Amino acid sequence: MQKQPIYPFAALVGQENMKLALKANLVNPSIGGVLIRGEKGTAKSTAVRALAELLPEQEVVTGCAYGCNPHDPKTMCQDCLTRLEKGEKLEADTRRVRVVELPVGATEDRLLGTLDLETALKEGQTRFQPGILAAANRQLLYVDEVNLLDDHLVDALLDAAAMGVNTVEREAMSVSHPARFTLVGTMNPEEGELRPQLTDRFGLCVQVRGLTDPNSRQKVIKLRLLYEKDPYEFSRSYEAEGEALTKELARARDLLPKVEYSQAIIDRVVAISLALEVDGHRGDLTMLKTAVTLAALEQRNQVELKDVDQAALLALPHRLRRRPLAEMEFDIADRLKRV
CATH class of the missing domain: 1.10.8.80 (Magnesium chelatase subunit I, C-Terminal domain)
Incomplete structure (x- = not known):
């Protein structure tokens, strides 16, 4: 079954600061991500998910769980670095940077990954099951309702964002892997505020509100109904604008x-x-x-x-x-x- 296309970024109405902050992070990830605050129904999540069509392509080491950059030993995982030091040529694939989403209610193991203690004790080998932070390395990590995250998950995100590394420790075993990502969070302040330590980790912060211009609000309604009627045709109608925006971001990079x-x-x-x-x-x-x-x-x-x-x-x-x-x-x- 064909996957339903996402709502196009080019079809978003208004919210210029939000769109500008997101585009700036696509051009320059070192800005440090963006926190989008706003009431319900202001296209926060829609805008972030729509970034998927605008993200650039990147080279990754073939088969690497962390998508390491084959040309940058300083940011490689230990396995890729060891292979490189042995003189092995690292094969590479090209893929588009992805939006990796942290689901609401995710567990600590789902975020960080897990160590199989039983296998380690029986076979003497450390077996690691990568989590969301592994998938998010060199990607865009999206956290919806970021203000509702459990404190222990916030602490884990803070550590990874600060160090660019995720470390999982169980008993006497420890595994570390690169976890460098662009953090994008959305939240409704009415549901509670965000811990100051995590707020400061976002490079940019924008406030979004419902549009007050009658023509703009009408346009939102009409476009959304057109999308719901035929998402495939609607997306095709914005392909040219989406391609133009992708080229604009590439030129800026x-x-x-x-x-x-x-x-x-x-x-x-x-x-x-x-x-x-x-x-x-x-x-x-x-x-x-x-x-x-x-x-x-x-x-x-x-x-x-x-x-x-x-x-x-x-x-x-x-x-x-x-x-x-x-x-x-x-x-x-x-x-x-x-x-």
């Missing part, structure tokens, strides 16, 4: 290493962080990386001040001091005018 910024740009980044009383330096770095990415998306090789201001809207809302997230309103634009 190619241009990204060539984008330059001046001292004035750094001055603006620091001035904004100080004026808004942003804690730490992670926000500064993320703001600059995002500004560089925004310039690449517009096919410019020079960052402009407007890029920094736009980046601040995406990189700083969840980092402002003395502002409870439950009351967070994205009014940074008004404050930037006074910087």
Whole structure:
């Protein structure tokens, strides 16, 4: 049976900041992912799942459970590295980067993977069953209702996001594997807030609300009904726009290493962080990386001040001091005018 096509990213109406934050992470994963906050029915999950058609292709070691990069020994799993050190040529396949989803209610073993103690004791061999973090290596890891995750799963995500490695320990046995991923989370603040430690791990944060323009709301209804009537035909009608968007992102990725910024740009980044009383330096770095990415998306090789201001809207809302997230309103634009 043919799998029903996902709702096209190009067919999403409005929510420009959300779409921009997602596209920026596809171009530059080092930004650190995005947290999407908003009420029910605002296309949060639809937008993330629609990224699957826009993700680039990547080379992976054939048969590797972690999809290691065959050209980067520094990020390889131990098995691939050992084979390489023995002089073995690593065969490679090409596949599209995937959206790996952490299901609601997933167990710790499902997330981290499991060690087979019985086999280890009987045969003296360590047998590891990889989990979601293994599948998510070099991929996009999507967590819906991220604010409802159990604390022990949050801790595991924090450790993996910080170290880029997942370590599973049982009794006297231990297995580690690479777990570098772009983290994307969606949540409804009405159902509870997210732990500050995990909130800070998201590079960008956007707030989405229901559209207030009557024409836009009508368009949402009409497009959704067309999709439900015939998802295959609807998806085909957006193929050209989807291909154009994919090429746009590919051009931005190619241009990204060539984008330059001046001292004035750094001055603006620091001035904004100080004026808004942003804690730490992670926000500064993320703001600059995002500004560089925004310039690449517009096919410019020079960052402009407007890029920094736009980046601040995406990189700083969840980092402002003395502002409870439950009351967070994205009014940074008004404050930037006074910087």
